Amino acid sequence: MSERVPRPRTTPRVRAEIDLDALRANVRSLRARVSGAALMAVVKADGYGHGAVPCARAAKEAGAEWLGTATPEEALALRAAGLPGRILCWLWAPGGPWREAIAADVDVSVSASWSLREVTDAARAEGRPARVHLKADTGLGRNGCQPADWPDLVAAALSAQRDGLIEVVGLWSHFACADEPDHPATDAQLALFREMVGYAEAQGVRPEVRHIANSPALLTRPDTHFDLVRAGIAVYGVSPAPELGSSADLGLRPVMRLSADLVLVKEVPGGHGVSYGHHYVTPGETTLGLVPAGYADGIPRHASGTGPVLVDGKLRTVAGRIAMDQFVVDLGGDRPRTGSEAVLFGAGDQGEPTAEDWAQACGTIAYEIVTRIGVRVPRVYVNERPTG
Ligand SMILES: *Cc1c(COP(=O)(O)O)cnc(C)c1O
Numbered sequence: 001m002s003e004r005v006p007r008p009r010t011t012p013r014v015r016a017e018i019d020l021d022a023l024r025a026n027v028r029s030l031r032a033r034v035s036g037a038a039l040m041a042v043v044k045a046d047g048y049g050h051g052a053v054p055c056a057r058a059a060k061e062a063g064a065e066w067l068g069t070a071t072p073e074e075a076l077a078l079r080a081a082g083l084p085g086r087i088l089c090w091l092w093a094p095g096g097p098w099r100e101a102i103a104a105d106v107d108v109s110v111s112a113s114w115s116l117r118e119v120t121d122a123a124r125a126e127g128r129p130a131r132v133h134l135k136a137d138t139g140l141g142r143n144g145c146q147p148a149d150w151p152d153l154v155a156a157a158l159s160a161q162r163d164g165l166i167e168v169v170g171l172w173s174h175f176a177c178a179d180e181p182d183h184p185a186t187d188a189q190l191a192l193f194r195e196m197v198g199y200a201e202a203q204g205v206r207p208e209v210r211h212i213a214n215s216p217a218l219l220t221r222p223d224t225h226f227d228l229v230r231a232g233i234a235v236y237g238v239s240p241a242p243e244l245g246s247s248a249d250l251g252l253r254p255v256m257r258l259s260a261d262l263v264l265v266k267e268v269p270g271g272h273g274v275s276y277g278h279h280y281v282t283p284g285e286t287t288l289g290l291v292p293a294g295y296a297d298g299i300p301r302h303a304s305g306t307g308p309v310l311v312d313g314k315l316r317t318v319a320g321r322i323a324m325d326q327f328v329v330d331l332g333g334d335r336p337r338t339g340s341e342a343v344l345f346g347a348g349d350q351g352e353p354t355a356e357d358w359a360q361a362c363g364t365i366a367y368e369i370v371t372r373i374g375v376r377v378p379r380v381y382v383n384e385r386p387t388g
Pocket of ligand 1: 042043070090106174204213214216230231232234240
């Protein structure tokens with residue numbers, strides 16, 4: 001069992017414990033599976049809700065060679081916190097902080113002529129070339145350059161490289177259906193990726209890294225690893241999809257443990273409505289426990305009546321609606337003391353539910369469960385220093 005940090009004097013009513021040793025173990029396990037490629041730990045969206053900076057540090061301690069973020073602001077925040085090494089960010093809007101990224105030695109992604117123009121202008125102003133990854137749309141239909149526009153983008157990038165304004169260091173793409181192992185789109189995207197990379201290389205691009213794999217592709221398709229894999233959800237110990245197995249099946253350990261202290265335990269008669277709308281009515285005389293966490297904390301309201309919670313060794317279910325700040329569980333006559341811990345999700349090996357269980361209880365993906373945990377929930381870091 002992992003060691004717990006001493007509780008602060010004022011115990012937060014609800015907290016997300018983040019076990020950085022679990023995160024390091026996940027990174028080591030993922031690196032072992034991609035022996036031929038480097039590993040990028042994706043820490044966008046505040047490290048999928050776990051805290052970007054501590055998670056980025058722990059990932060690097062465990063050997064992650066790269067860090068990845070969606071926005072440039074996220075990448076710049078990592079640099080400002082002192083994180084060294086390669087950082088790639090890929091979600092740019094017109095007028096974005098290109099100069100700041102170049103000055104901070106952050107790699108950038110380019111999918112279109114507008115962003116190539118902006119990055120070359122910024123490089124000229126900064127007096128230093130930008131490190132660019134050209135992104136191909138091989139079938140996701142989201143960001144990335146369409147095959148029909150690829151020759152123009154490659155030609156323009158090579159011209160900017162000859163002018164000393166950029167270095168094309170990466171060629172990359174992103175999968176649409178890697179979480180469905182037998183989906184034919186993955187093979188089709190892979191074939192097109194090879195073609196688009198081949199074209200760019202034939203024109204003279206010499207990429208340092210070619211990359212397309214996310215967590216599900218990392219775990220199921222070694223033929224997609226190329227030079228670099230971009231792992232997000234797996235770093236946090238969460239399975240990308242139930243079809244791929246649980247975290248334990250995948251050799252991963254969930255990093256976040258979300259718990260709260262019961263703030264009230266009381267007896268109520270049968271036939272008593274519970275929470276807004278009275279969607280739950282006590283079937284008989286029972287006890288209710290009040291959990292001080294709600295949708296403002298990121299507990300999905302869609303889990304009303306379905307979310308699982310471990311209280312005093314027993315699995316309970318959210319009774320009635322989840323409100324903004326609180327919800328209720330029916331304790332079936334048990335009387336745990338006020339202050340007893342209610343565990344919403346964790347590693348799953350102490351009888352507690354997992355983020356995957358919550359995803360299933362409310363019809364979403366586990367990515368959303370951990371990422372949406374709100375700013376009102378303090379992150380409590382466990383095992384901040386590497387122990388192994
Ligand atoms: C979020 C993201 C990833 C990581 O995906 P996971 O499924 O969490 O591993 C990789 N690449 C890109 C472009 C992303 O946006």
